[in-house]
Amino acid sequence: MDATLLKALNEERRNRRxxxxxxDLGSGAQRLVREAGIGAEPDAGELRQMLLSGKSRTQATExxxxxIAVHLPATKFVIIGAVHISQVLAPMAMATGFDVTVIDxxxxxxxxxxxxxxNLLAEWPDEVLGDVGLDRxxxxxxxxxxxxxxxxxxxxxxxxxxxxxxxxxxRKTHAKRLDRLMQAGIGxxxxxxxxxxxxxxxxxxxxxxxxxxVLAEAxxxxxxxxxxxxxxxxxxx
Amino acid sequence: MSGAEAxxxxxxxxxxLAIAESWAGEGRDxxxxxxxxxxxxxxxxxxxxxxxxxxxxxxxxxxGGCVEGAVVTEALDVIGSGKPKVLEFGVADETAWEVGLSCxxxxxxxxxxVA
Numbered sequence: 001m002d003a004t005l006l007k008a009l010n011e012e013r014r015n016r017r018x019x020x021x022x023x024d025l026g027s028g029a030q031r032l033v034r035e036a037g038i039g040a041e042p043d044a045g046e047l048r049q050m051l052l053s054g055k056s057r058t059q060a061t062e063x064x065x066x067x068i069a070v071h072l073p074a075t076k077f078v079i080i081g082a083v084h085i086s087q088v089l090a091p092m093a094m095a096t097g098f099d100v101t102v103i104d105x106x107x108x109x110x111x112x113x114x115x116x117x118x119n120l121l122a123e124w125p126d127e128v129l130g131d132v133g134l135d136r137x138x139x140x141x142x143x144x145x146x147x148x149x150x151x152x153x154x155x156x157x158x159x160x161x162x163x164x165x166x167x168x169x170x171r172k173t174h175a176k177r178l179d180r181l182m183q184a185g186i187g188x189x190x191x192x193x194x195x196x197x198x199x200x201x202x203x204x205x206x207x208x209x210x211x212x213x214v215l216a217e218a219x220x221x222x223x224x225x226x227x228x229x230x231x232x233x234x235x236x237x
Numbered sequence: 238m239s240g241a242e243a244x245x246x247x248x249x250x251x252x253x254l255a256i257a258e259s260w261a262g263e264g265r266d267x268x269x270x271x272x273x274x275x276x277x278x279x280x281x282x283x284x285x286x287x288x289x290x291x292x293x294x295x296x297x298x299x300x301g302g303c304v305e306g307a308v309v310t311e312a313l314d315v316i317g318s319g320k321p322k323v324l325e326f327g328v329a330d331e332t333a334w335e336v337g338l339s340c341x342x343x344x345x346x347x348x349x350x351v352a
Contacts, residue, residue, distance in 0.1 A: 001269055001351050006258050013254070025273070028321040028349060056284040058274050058345075067273045067347060069284055 016073035081143035082109035089211035134160035164221035268312035279342030
């Protein structure tokens with residue numbers, strides 16, 4: 001690998017941008033394709049699919065065999081609310097490969113005892129979100145039910161383009177939330193991205209079952225699948 | 238801060254590319270090995286890296302430790318010649334048995350010089 005290419009690739013990775021490296025296995029010729037530059041590729045559609053799958057692979061072409069390496073930033077999961085659902089969601093999301101952070105300013109909820117082994121911040125979201133760093137490779141769930149805690153980070157997650165934004169609450173609660181977000185300057189096109197009521201419609205009852213439905217919904221969003229639309233009789237159908 | 242430190246928060250595997258950059262930056266001769274294809278119960282997924290220097294120092298993995306020794310040997314050759322190689326290890330290959338890919342999987346590994 002050309003040292004300059006390696007440097008450029010690492011630069012993309014450090015800045016949490018997706019990139020592909022295409023290697024001609026015969027000649028060793030290699031090039032870096034940044035996500036922003038995929039549109040200019042002849043096989044842009046296929047390369048985009050590869051980014052969604054996150055899987056690197058070899059490919060036989062007329063010009064010989066090539067290897068396409070997919071480099072995706074590590075996905076994060078930011079959970080607002082150190083609640084019962086989060087106690088199950090956080091370790092499951094970690095097991096699925098997410099870098100998980102749970103944020104809740106209520107110190108009665110945000111205790112190390114309730115969240116052993118989890119990156120837990122007993123702070124107001126607006127004080128720590130800058131360091132946590134919301135971006136499009138981040139899933140986000142607001143689970144406190146409390147607008148004072150949930151609303152600000154929810155707006156921030158929408159603005160940052162998080163690939164998944166979910167918010168707990170009934171349709172009624174969510175309608176009120178949308179009103180508040182509109183007043184805070186969040187347009188309807190942003191607000192429509194919120195998954196609410198949160199989670200896939202699997203008839204979840206317990207906090208743990210809701211956690212499963214939320215994680216599944218987030219994974220579907222990561223892989224570019226609208227699980228609500230693809231599932232007959234889904235939550236929003 | 239080195240690249241490796243900057244990315245320490247990410248998955249450990251991903252740090253190998255930062256290590257490769259940092260080793261090359263120190264003026265060491267470096268090769269990068271990448272798993273490009275797997276069949277069966279291969280222990281490391283496609284895209285896994287091993288970085289090797291001319292002294293045989295290495296970081297990362299392309300298997301569960303079964304074929305790293307053979308990959309390092311080939312990498313020294315690649316560092317010398319500058320020409321990339323595709324290696325294949327698997328149960329169908331007698332040599333592979335000798336180097337010990339006993340997990341029953343097969344892997345192809347691309348080895349290239351960082352220059």
